[in-house]
Amino acid sequence: MPRRIVKALSEHPLSAELYPLGIGYYQHARGHRMHRAQHDDHLLIYCLEGRGQLETDGKSRTVRAGDLVLLPRGRSHRYHTDEAAPWSIYWIHFDGPQADNFIAALDPDPQSPLIPLGLHSRLVADFEALLDARQASHQLDAFVHCANQLRQLLTHIALLRPLARRQADDSLDLERVHSLMQARLHEQLDVETLAAAVSLSKYHFIKKYKALTGTTPISHFIHLKIERACHLLDVTTKGVNEIAWAVGYEDAYYFSRIFKKSMGISPTEYRRLRVGDLGYKG
Missing domain, CATH: 2.60.120.280 (Regulatory protein AraC)
Incomplete structure (x- = not known):
């Protein structure tokens, strides 16, 4: 600094x-x-x-x-x-x-x-x-x-x-998986990379992950990206293009579609809601 x-x-x-x-x-x-x-x-x-x-x-x-x-x-x-x-x-x-x-x-x-x-x-x-x-x-x-x-x-x-303790070798180390997801929110991350991080095949990784969490690893990764995007919309004045880039999407239009599918409103509407220009009920 x-x-x-x-x-x-x-x-x-x-x-x-x-x-x-x-x-x-x-x-x-x-x-x-x-x-x-x-x-x-x-x-x-x-x-x-x-x-x-x-x-x-x-x-x-x-x-x-x-x-x-x-x-x-x-x-x-x-x-x-x-x-x-x-x-x-x-x-x-x-x-x-x-x-x-x-x-x-x-x-x-x-x-x-x-x-x-x-x-x-x-x-x-x-x-x-x-x-x-x-x-x-x-x-x-x-x-x-x-x-x-x-x-x-x-x-x-x-x-x-x-x-603090390490998980048993025969269990799925969810913390390792989720830590990698958090660290890579600014880029793309495939299932193969996540599976390799916990020394599992892609098939067994997806099966174990869904059994423990009720969702797929990629769905959770997208959820974390949208959470980060909401945070950036809240605390910065960055445009939608910049925020899309910051969470790993080169196509701002595609990012907006993913955001709206998850949140029910567009990134622009979300920011208007947060500053009081749009009501929570629409």
Whole structure:
């Protein structure tokens, strides 16, 4: 984030206690590596796919999908992606007088920076909301909102921490599937890719998914896209063409048809409804 924004956040009454310094998402980050001998902020990494290697305190650890890496200020470290299975990661650098208290609430192991939290689609949605808040505007208010989204993200992790466990190998890992869907809302995603993520054939994946959820994976993926589109219609002034592109549709007309089929009204009518120009009853 621009230094002037960081300074403003550190002085604003609604963000001074905890604020982000930088946020990002790297997908299949082949060649990604970092070494920090001097680390002067706090860093959180959430691995969504693939794996990487982390070295701290003279020990090497493998970071896998579903792992959080928590590196507090002052902890020297180096990490790199696995070249055979490059990781996809969300990352956020943050600071503030209350940062240590938020970190303590995560109940980290003082001997290890790894938190095996597991894959949680709603946590992915939290990271995506952070990215949305940062990108929605260049105004300070947007970054103040971003700082408060960071609070929500960290307290959500604290809520999930006692329940963290990996699903049994013989079950369908819905969290992995839904996390991938959340991360790929801006593009197209086929059933074969989702099935491969949980090591199932396309046929068995669709059968298991429908038995557990009552719907098909692609129907749910479209539902998530429409949810994101509604959010963008609510909080931005982007045109329908831009929003269609943001949720993975190159054809705005086709996107509008899908949106109306799901919501019962067009994207333009939905925005009019949200600003009060159209009643809920039509």
